[in-house]
Amino acid sequence: MARTPRLFVVSGPSGAGKGTLLSMVRKRRPDLGLTVSATTRPPRPGEVDGVSYHFLSEDEFARRVTNGEFLEWAHVHGHCYGTLRSEVDKRISSGQSVVLEIDVQGALNVRHVYPDAVLVFIEPPSMEVLEQRLRGRGTEDEASLELRLSNARREMEFAPRYDVRVVNDDAEVASRELEATFERFESE
Numbered sequence: 566m567a568r569t570p571r572l573f574v575v576s577g578p579s580g581a582g583k584g585t586l587l588s589m590v591r592k593r594r595p596d597l598g599l600t601v602s603a604t605t606r607p608p609r610p611g612e613v614d615g616v617s618y619h620f621l622s623e624d625e626f627a628r629r630v631t632n633g634e635f636l637e638w639a640h641v642h643g644h645c646y647g648t649l650r651s652e653v654d655k656r657i658s659s660g661q662s663v664v665l666e667i668d669v670q671g672a673l674n675v676r677h678v679y680p681d682a683v684l685v686f687i688e689p690p691s692m693e694v695l696e697q698r699l700r701g702r703g704t705e706d707e708a709s710l711e712l713r714l715s716n717a718r719r720e721m722e723f724a725p726r727y728d729v730r731v732v733n734d735d736a737e738v739a740s741r742e743l744e745a746t747f748e749r750f751e752s753e
């Protein structure tokens with residue numbers, strides 16, 4: 566099937582399952598170009614610099630902001646996160662569809678720059694399930710968990726502004742829906 570490369574932005578509350586679904590889709594669609602974001606958040610055990618994120622000091626992040634190196638950046642859950650233009654440009658120039666896994670502020674900023682970008686919102690089946698999943702992931706201390714859950718309620722209000730919404734109840738079903746969404750827009 567002939568596909569036209571597109572720019573996709575995937576958002577949703579922390580713990581909604583964005584990373585999980587994208588890694589499932591990526592196994593079936595290794596051609597999709599997932600960008601590696603920059604962040605000032607400290608690495609979690611097992612996270613690798615340049616693979617999970619580009620882990621930057623606050624000074625280095627600020628220097629790159631001043632240099633205009635970010636397509637978008639935002640304060641999220643108490644840290645800075647941003648998409649480097651170089652990460653997007655190299656994938657677009659190689660003819661790949663590009664996927665950005667970023668927060669709602671970043672998504673709306675990307676839409677200003679790339680009006681054709683397709684915005685996909687991943688939703689948890691309920692706030693109770695979101696909390697269980699975030700706790701079950703075991704990456705956050707209580708303060709970070711509370712902050713992410715309170716931000717989640719605000720982020721959910723942005724869902725109607727997205728082109729597509731996918732509820733992540735069963736991961737296999739949701740990942741197939743996400744994959745089908747990518748293919749639908751690539752074949753327009």
Ligand SMILES: Nc1ncnc2c1ncn2[C@@H]1O[C@H](COP(=O)(O)OP(=O)(O)OP(=O)(O)O)[C@@H](O)[C@H]1O
Nearest residue numbers: 578579580581582583584585698702733734735736
């Ligand atoms: N459909 C699902 N059913 C059960 N558990 C799930 C499902 N999807 C994801 N999870 C689990 O929920 C947790 C959160 O998922 P994940 O890390 O993918 O969320 P995320 O949206 O990428 O979060 P963040 O924005 O913080 O990076 C993980 O432990 C993951 O294994």
Ligand SMILES: Nc1nc2c(ncn2[C@@H]2O[C@H](COP(=O)(O)O)[C@@H](O)[C@H]2O)c(=O)[nH]1
Nearest residue numbers: 579602638639641646647648666667668671
């Ligand atoms: N605006 C941006 N938001 C981003 C980017 N990369 C990630 N994120 C958001 O951060 C949260 C938290 O991530 P975590 O790894 O600390 O759990 C995540 O939910 C994304 O929405 C980015 O480049 N720009």
